[in-house]
Amino acid sequence: MATVNAEPYEFEFSLGRTALVMIDFQRDFVYPGGFGESLGNDTSRLLRAVGPAQKVLHACRAAGMLVIHTREGHRPDLSDLPRAKKERGNAPLQIGDKGAMGRLLVRGEYGHDIVDELYPIEGEPVVDKPGKGAFYATDMDTILRMRGIEKLIFTGVTTEVCVTTSVREANDRGFDSLVLEDCTGSYFPEFQQAALAMVKAQGGIFGWVSDSARFLAALEGARRESSGMAAAR
Numbered sequence: 001m002a003t004v005n006a007e008p009y010e011f012e013f014s015l016g017r018t019a020l021v022m023i024d025f026q027r028d029f030v031y032p033g034g035f036g037e038s039l040g041n042d043t044s045r046l047l048r049a050v051g052p053a054q055k056v057l058h059a060c061r062a063a064g065m066l067v068i069h070t071r072e073g074h075r076p077d078l079s080d081l082p083r084a085k086k087e088r089g090n091a092p093l094q095i096g097d098k099g100a101m102g103r104l105l106v107r108g109e110y111g112h113d114i115v116d117e118l119y120p121i122e123g124e125p126v127v128d129k130p131g132k133g134a135f136y137a138t139d140m141d142t143i144l145r146m147r148g149i150e151k152l153i154f155t156g157v158t159t160e161v162c163v164t165t166s167v168r169e170a171n172d173r174g175f176d177s178l179v180l181e182d183c184t185g186s187y188f189p190e191f192q193q194a195a196l197a198m199v200k201a202q203g204g205i206f207g208w209v210s211d212s213a214r215f216l217a218a219l220e221g222a223r224r225e226s227s228g229m230a231a232a233r
């Protein structure tokens with residue numbers, strides 16, 4: 001068992017029952033020329049989360065934890081894109097229109113895919129989702145339950161939209177969620193703070209919040225403990 005120093009109190013997890021969830025680290029959100037920028041956002045605020053998330057990703061892979069990635073996007077014929085989502089924002093470019101990295105938020109396009117630094121490797125499930133939440137209209141819940149997962153470590157973008165929508169969905173399905181603050185990003189600093197405050201309010205009404213340094217320290221402790229136990233056998 002590993003214990004992470006977190007708010008509102010310590011978060012305990014075991015390697016075999018915990019998954020790292022990487023929400024929507026797609027070029028369309030993180031880089032200029034994608035969907036995020038088409039809505040008038042400064043993408044550099046999201047790029048800051050990539051370095052810390054990469055450290056966590058490598059450590060979780062080394063520890064043998066399940067890593068699961070999500071991507072927000074739509075079928076090329078846009079048959080799964082609700083009118084309300086397409087028209088919302090009244091922006092000059094809409095989902096499905098051609099941008100600098102291909103058609104915005106369309107599966108198979110360069111911009112829709114995950115940034116190189118965090119690219120999935122063989123065996124890591126990638127969940128394509130048409131909505132904000134990782135569980136809506138996806139097989140996320142099935143994949144987690146088939147592996148006996150009970151606890152989720154959340155990273156990703158954007159904090160107040162797809163990350164915390166997924167945390168709320170996970171909460172209602174009985175999972176415990178820990179959000180790593182510096183591995184998440186928002187285009188709006190005030191929303192970053194507010195979204196994380198909401199997760200941990202009222203004794204952790206949706207989950208826990210910590211950061212990459214505190215999580216990595218706990219993971220290292222768990223790894224040392226399990227290799228010590230293996231050596232003693």
Ligand code: C5J
Pocket residue numbers: 023024029072157158159161162163
């Ligand atoms: C948004 C997301 N912000 N992944 N998507 O539209 O947070």
